[in-house]
Amino acid sequence: MRKKVTKAIFPVAGMGTRFLPATKSVPKEIMTLVDRPLVQYAIDEARAAGIKEFIFVTSRGKSALEDYFDHNPVLEQELRKKNKDDLLDILKGTNMESGAIAYIRQHRALGLGHAVWCARRLIANEPFAVILPDDVIAAETPCLKQMVEAYEETGGNMVAAMEVPPEKASAYGVLDIKDDMGSIVSVNGMVEKPSAEEAPSNLAVIGRYILTPSVLSNLNKMKSGAGGEIQLTDAIAADIGTDNTVYGYRFRGQRFDCGSKAGFLQATVAFALARDDLRDDLMRYLEDIQQIGKAAE
Numbered sequence: 001m002r003k004k005v006t007k008a009i010f011p012v013a014g015m016g017t018r019f020l021p022a023t024k025s026v027p028k029e030i031m032t033l034v035d036r037p038l039v040q041y042a043i044d045e046a047r048a049a050g051i052k053e054f055i056f057v058t059s060r061g062k063s064a065l066e067d068y069f070d071h072n073p074v075l076e077q078e079l080r081k082k083n084k085d086d087l088l089d090i091l092k093g094t095n096m097e098s099g100a101i102a103y104i105r106q107h108r109a110l111g112l113g114h115a116v117w118c119a120r121r122l123i124a125n126e127p128f129a130v131i132l133p134d135d136v137i138a139a140e141t142p143c144l145k146q147m148v149e150a151y152e153e154t155g156g157n158m159v160a161a162m163e164v165p166p167e168k169a170s171a172y173g174v175l176d177i178k179d180d181m182g183s184i185v186s187v188n189g190m191v192e193k194p195s196a197e198e199a200p201s202n203l204a205v206i207g208r209y210i211l212t213p214s215v216l217s218n219l220n221k222m223k224s225g226a227g228g229e230i231q232l233t234d235a236i237a238a239d240i241g242t243d244n245t246v247y248g249y250r251f252r253g254q255r256f257d258c259g260s261k262a263g264f265l266q267a268t269v270a271f272a273l274a275r276d277d278l279r280d281d282l283m284r285y286l287e288d289i290q291q292i293g294k295a296a297e
C-alpha cells in the first residue's frame with residue numbers, strides 16, 4: 001500500500017516583482033480573482049485532493065497571508081447579527097483548523113528548490129505535494145486530485161504537464177519523454193528553459209507536483225542551477241531512473257499563469273464569466289468594446 005499524500009507545500013516566498021508596485025505591500029497570493037485570493041484557490045484544490053497539512057514557505061512582508069487564514073470573530077459576529085448567512089459561510093470556508101497550517105521562513109529568495117527544501121523537517125519521510133498558487137487551474141476534477149489518483153497507480157515523482165508551442169518552451173521546464181502512455185508519460189530528462197530548437201518535447205512542467213522525500217535529499221546536496229537559483233526541476237530530475245522515477249501527468253483543465261499580468265487578467269475574465277451573478281453584464285461589456293474596436297479599425 002502506498003503512503004497517502006496528506007501534506008502540501010505552498011512556496012510563496014518569491015518577491016512577485018512582476019506585480020510591483022502592488023506587491024510592495026500586498027503579497028501576490030492575496031491578490032484576488034474576482035473576490036477570492038489566489039491562495040484560496042490553491043487551498044481548495046489541495047483540500048479536494050485529500051491534503052490535511054498545509055505548509056507555507058513565506059518571507060518578509062507576507063503577514064497578510066497569515067492573517068487571511070485566521071478566524072475573524074468580530075466580522076463573524078457582525079455578519080451573524082445582520083443575518084448575512086451566505087457571507088458567513090464564505091468567511092468560514094477560509095478558516096483553517098488549528099494546527100493544520102504551518103509557516104516556515106525562507107530567509108533569502110534562493111529559488112523554488114530552496115523554498116521546498118526549507119520545509120524538509122515538516123515533511124520527514126512521506127510523499128508530499130507542492131502547489132504554486134500563482135498557477136491557477138480551472139478544472140472539473142481539481143488538478144491535484146487527478147494527480148493523486150494517477151500517483152496511486154505509478155508511485156515515484158509526478159509533475160503536472162501541459163502542452164505549449166515551441167516558442168513558449170523557454171519559459172518552462174520541458175519533459176524529455178521516454179514512454180507516452182496517454183495522460184501519464186515517463187521521462188528521460190527535464191530541460192529547464194530550453195530554446196524552441198532545444199526543447200525535447202512540447203510538454204512543459206507547471207506548478208503542481210507530487211514528490212518523494214528523496215527529492216529533499218537531492219536538494220540537500222545541491223548547489224545553485226540555472227540563474228543562480230536552486231532549481232526544483234534539477235532535484236526532481238536527479239531521481240530519474242531510480243526507484244522513484246519521474247512521471248509527467250497531462251491534466252485535464254485550463255491553467256492560468258497568474259504570476260504574469262496577462263495571465264492574471266485572462267483568469268479574472270474567465271472566472272467572472274463562470275459566475276452567474278457577473279456573466280451577463282461582463283459579456284455585454286466585452287461585446288460592446290469589441291464593437292468599438294471593430295469600428296475603430
Ligand code: UTP
Nearest residue numbers: 011012013014015016017018109110111112115
Ligand atoms: P516566480 O518565479 O513566479 O517568482 O516563483 P516570484 O518572485 O513569485 O515572481 P516575480 O518573477 O518576481 O514576479 C514561482 C513560485 O515560487 C515561489 C514564488 O513565491 C512562487 O510561488 N518562490 C520562488 C519561492 O517561494 N522562493 C524563491 O526563492 C523563489
